[in-house]
Amino acid sequence: MTESINVTINGTTYSHDVEPRLLLIHYLREVVGLTGPHIGCETSLCGACTVELNGKAVKSCAIFAVQADGAKILTIEGLAANGKLHKMQEAFWNEHGLQCGFCTPGMIMASKQILDRNPNPTEEEIRHGLEGNLCRCTGYQHIVNAVRAAAKAAGA
Amino acid sequence: MATPTITKTEKLVGKRIRRREDPRLITGTATYVDDIKMPGMLYAAILRSPHAAAKIRSIDVSKAKALKGVHAVFVGKDTENAGAVPCGASLPGLRIPHHHLLAIDRVYLVGHPVAVVVATDRYIARDGADLIEVDYEPTQAVADPEKALAPGAPAVHPQWPDNTAFTFHQEGGDVNKAFAEADVIVKQRIVSQRLIPNSMETRGVVADWRSAERSMTLYTSTQAPHLVRSLVAQILGIDDNRFRVVAPEVGGGFGAKIQTYAEEILMAYISMKLQKPVKWIESRRENFTCTIQGRGHVDFYEIAAKRDGTITGIKLKIIQDLGSYFTILTPAIPTLSVLMMPGLYRIPNISADIVGAFTNCTPTDAYRGAGRPEATHGVERMVDMMAAELKMDPAEIRFKNFVRNEEFPFPTATGLVYDSGDYSAPLKKAMEMGGYEKLRKEQDEARKQGKLMGIGLAAYGEICAFGPSPATPAGGWESATVKIEPSGKVTVLTGISPHGQGEETTFAQIAADELGVDIDDVLVAHGDTSLVPYGIGTFGSRSTAVGGTALYFALQELKAKAKKFGAMLLESEDVTLAGGQCVDNKTGKSVSFKEIAGAAYRAMKLPPNTEPGLVSTHFWEPPNFTFPFGAHLVVTEVDRDTGGVAIKRYIAVDDCGNILNPLIVDGQVHGGVAQGIGQALWEQAVYDDNGQLVTGEFMDYTMPRAHMMPWIESGHTVTPTPVNPLGVKGVGEAGTIGASPAVVNSVVDALSPLGVRHLDMPLTPEKLWKLIASNQAGRKA
Secondary structure (H helix, E strand, C coil): CCEEEEEEECCEEEEEEECCCCEHHHHHHHHCCCCCCCCCCCCCCCCCCEEEECCEEEECCCCEHHHHCCCEEECHHHCCECCECCHHHHHHHHCCCCCCCCCHHHHHHHHHHHHHHCCCCCHHHHHHHCCCCCCCCCCCHHHHHHHHHHHHHCCC | CCCCCCCCCCCCCCCCCCCCCHHHHHCCCCCEHHHCCCCCCEEEEEEECCCCCEEEEEEECHHHHHCCCEEEEEEHHHHCCCCECCCCCCCCCCCCCCCECCCCCEECCCCCEEEEEEECCHHHHHHHHHCCEEEEEECCCCCCHHHHHCCCCCCCCCCCCCCEEEEEEEEECCHHHHHHCCCEEEEEEEEECCECCCCCCCCEEEEEEEHHHCEEEEEECCCCHHHHHHHHHHHHCCCHHHEEEECCECCCCCCCCCCCCHHHHHHHHHHHHHCCCEEEECCHHHHHHHCCEECCEEEEEEEEECCCCCEEEEEEEEEEEEECCCCCCHHHHHHHHHHHCCCCECCCEEEEEEEEEECCCCCECCCCCCCHHHHHHHHHHHHHHHHHHHCCCHHHHHHHHECCHHHCCEECCCCCEECCCCCHHHHHHHHHHHCHHHHHHHHHHHHHCCCEEEEEEEEEECCECCCCHHHCCCCCCEEEEEEECCCCCEEEEECCCCCCCCHHHHHHHHHHHHHCCCHHHEEEEECECCCCCCCCCCCCCCHHHHHHHHHHHHHHHHHHHHHHHHHHHHCCCCEEEECCEEEECCCCCEEEHHHHHHHHHHCCCCCCCCCCCCEEEEEECCCCCECCEEEEEEEEEECCCCCCEEEEEEEEEEECECCCCHHHHHHHHHHHHHHHHHHHHHCCCCECCCCCECCCCCCCCCCCCHHHCCCEEEEECCCCCCCCCCCECCCCCHHHHHHHHHHHHHHHHHHHHHCCCCCCCCCCHHHHHHHHHHHHHHHHC
């Protein structure tokens, strides 16, 4: 049994027949062939699979692909525009906001959302905004620096 | 000759350079194991035991086999002769369990693999696993190492009813005399609880057997690809020269990916059986019980001192919770604790005993620090307790007992030779950064107001740069190959296998400086056994100290050869290699690397006794370990109403020798500190009496999140090591090693007005609230 869905991912519209039980993260990775969103826990606790769904950061392991029917999805792959890195990507690079890189796509998407909602957050607000994303490498300090730097670069 | 195209005078080593590995990681285009797809690839799911101890009466796989999309199901009897999980440790009298790839007739830990289902996709593979019916007869389990060693405990392995895998004894000096002549003796039982490494990428394997070529390619998330190749090739009887292991992008390891695991052998075996590529990706739930765990010590310490604070001896008995079987280093880890037990102090008399206990739990093995955090936590707690006993300041007792600068190289009572150090310097610096005296005054004021404010110090040392080969199970050297390509571009192949540590950048810095080329002209490649001649891997803070040194020497050899070609082209015997070119010292004429490379590969003419090409390989054997050190200062306040610990200041001063890239060093320290604070305050693998892992998900296992972490104030002192020409010591584990004692010392200091002398980790709000509440109840009564 499959359901038909149409999803716009990073500006391209895809049509697929999918099992109702297929998780959005598996759809993005296995069906569409993306490599950016990662699977860290499949229980919505680590945030490595974070993508934007209709402008809102979501954990794509906690959503079925069929629930994304008709949605616009932005993943880390769609963040850079015209060959130019997004300010948040640039900031993570400059501030050494990543080590092994596995949490990074989700972490950058969550960080982008923090600034989308509040262009000039305090350290506390940044840390609160990152609560849903686990990183085992950085101790978060350079990630906090990256979010601050991106805020500054955006003119905050 | 043409004007050189590449000129560079500014040194890159020591600079804060952003990482060269990052562009692929921040764009989501890096290739981790789960990103690898192959034509016809099948997916494996593993059915695992829900019981910690049980007999298997029967396994019925018929329904799974009948499921559409399932290609095969394997159970223990299918793989019985395929081999066992390898252990590389050797100790006298060591009992090594033969851990089959799949359980045969009994299981002895939750997560014990029982069957593998191979199907066309991962959903069907899991459906298939759910359809397997296993008839278990549960038996009694034991999950606590002290209970396991008690008479009458259930035997984890029936052939060894005392659950004792080994005992180990080491002593140095005359510990009995030291204790007989001591003015003060302090004793304490100290627990370093089991931890779960939890790299954000779980393990994963893709095995691809090509029967016509008799060749295997194994993509695996590992820290030691060559070790995996050697072991799996040997276990499965495949020629190692036809066995390629690739560690693609690896999403963290922290010691838990040094091992060669059952799944790596199983997937290779299954790919051979089915003649298809097979992928297995570990779920997070599996990762909690099927990847190794760390620590798991119960330590019994005694420390002896003179009235003036001179520490004269330590006795230590370690009960090591080994778990139910061994991975590559399981029994060896506590021996590292013994080596490190004197810490940074000139303690001449030691005695140590280890009892290795089997439990019905996941194996313990190397987790960030691997034996050294346990030792450092112990000695730093004991030194604090001794200071309290002698009514000395905890800083004063440390300064009094540090190995002195003029004593290096310093032979320890445990048989090590500390390389170099100024052990007082980081502690002094941390105290300056924190304003130690002012903090103590603030503490006096806070206490008057009834606040529970604590100041904790820890001075830590570590053994790094593993290590001289005789001291390691599989060689302790490292290799590097450097090629100047015909274009003049530089390729570095290294035997280390970085997975976040940034050596694609630091090694490029080293190569660019030595050759005088632009860093953009250097590529650092790693993690592929068909590319790199051989290597040991990344663990034990060894990559730069050992692998970087191998690179340094390979570069020297390459430069010598390039210089010969340069001299030939310049028709001069007096030339210098600098700034990416070879210069005639008399005429000032020069040739570029590009021209030299062109000449070396074109080989129209060769210098005397010189072969064509510009490639050099160096295997470097280190003469000693390195011994980084440092000090942390932590200010905490404990909330009387909630038992919560607030870290008000966190100061970390590290001495890792010369610093190649301060940005990367700070990142290593931060990450290490987070894991140390995690152990001190929140993290614990909790097993119930039946051997069930109660903290088996991120929901229950409290990994530090962004809002839980304090701001870390970093400082550095620099004492180069004489062990290698780079003067680098290693920094990967330092933060973790320093953090847990510093935090616990701080909290114990905060609670000392309540009569608290020691607390075991993790210092959860529940634990502290109960303690504070019972103290207040006691006062009322």
